[in-house]
Amino acid sequence: MAKVLSRVVPAYRAGYRRKFTRAELERMYDAGILQPDEKIELIGGELIAKELPMKSAHATAISLCEEALRQAFGQGYVVRVQLPLTLSERDEPLPDVAVVEGTIRDFAHAHPSRALLVVEVSETTLRLDRHTKASLYAWAGIPEYWIVNLQEWVLEVFREPAPMTGRPYGYGYRQQAIYRAGDQISPVAKPESVIPVDELLPPKAD
Numbered sequence: 001m002a003k004v005l006s007r008v009v010p011a012y013r014a015g016y017r018r019k020f021t022r023a024e025l026e027r028m029y030d031a032g033i034l035q036p037d038e039k040i041e042l043i044g045g046e047l048i049a050k051e052l053p054m055k056s057a058h059a060t061a062i063s064l065c066e067e068a069l070r071q072a073f074g075q076g077y078v079v080r081v082q083l084p085l086t087l088s089e090r091d092e093p094l095p096d097v098a099v100v101e102g103t104i105r106d107f108a109h110a111h112p113s114r115a116l117l118v119v120e121v122s123e124t125t126l127r128l129d130r131h132t133k134a135s136l137y138a139w140a141g142i143p144e145y146w147i148v149n150l151q152e153w154v155l156e157v158f159r160e161p162a163p164m165t166g167r168p169y170g171y172g173y174r175q176q177a178i179y180r181a182g183d184q185i186s187p188v189a190k191p192e193s194v195i196p197v198d199e200l201l202p203p204k205a206d
Contacts, residue, residue: 019045021089039082043132044168045090050082051125060202061121061148065097068200069117072193077116078104084111085118087140093133096121096148099189115142116189123150132168134158139169144188148200155179155197159188 025042028034039050051058062081070079080098087093092111097119100112118137122129129147137145138161147156157177164172179185183197 019090020047021045022086022092023089025092039094041094042090042092043136048128050094051123055123057150057202057205058121058123061150061200062096064202065119065121065146065148065200068195069097069099069119069187072187072195073099073190076101076103078102078107078112080112085115086111086113087136091136091140093136095119099187114140117144117146117187118142119146119148121148121150126151130156134173135164135167135169135171138162138164138167138171138173145173150202153181153201153204155183155185155200157185 020042022042025034025040025047029036034040041048041050066079066081073079078100080095080100082094082096083098084092085095085098095115095118098112098115099117100107100115102112106112120129120133126147126149134145138158141161143159143161145158147158149156155178157179158173158175159177160174161171162174163170179197181198181201184194185197186192186194
């Protein structure tokens with residue numbers, strides 16, 4: 001499991017770009033350069049805005065995942081929605097949903113640095129979520145990663161993080177599977193809980 005530390009930023013983008021740290025991001029909020037309601041992710045030292053304005057299907061999918069995972073995990077776990085996950089000095093994503101061990105008060109002084117399950121709801125950011133974020137989450141040792149794919153209306157499931165060449169962070173997931181409406185899934189960290197995929201997908205527009 002990755003710890004919070006300084007590390008070499010993966011050089012997966014051509015050309016020079018200014019790289020930022022978590023401390024610099026916090027100072028930008030403190031100085032008013034970024035507004036409190038701006039949701040900015042720090043990925044590989046780059047500032048990436050969360051998808052805004054959020055479409056209703058996207059918001060509904062986040063709420064559905066939050067509710068389903070709260071029921072599946074129960075006490076002893078916290079389900080966080082679009083809150084920071086501190087993975088390194090240059091990586092602080094805001095997963096749409098993340099399940100972490102502990103209680104809400106455990107993170108009063110520092111954001112969690114690990115998670116049991118991360119979920120991204122994806123429509124226009126599908127390539128980023130499949131490629132860069134999947135590699136980041138695998139590098140961080142997150143055992144399971146889900147993408148609620150609103151382009152194809154399926155759940156993409158990634159498991160077993162492992163070193164992989166050619167990936168932005170040098171890591172990826174060995175297992176990848178597609179779950180559709182009518183299927184069921186059990187989180188790796190809570191195998192006794194069964195979640196119908198229909199409970200994670202918003203209804204399609206007519």
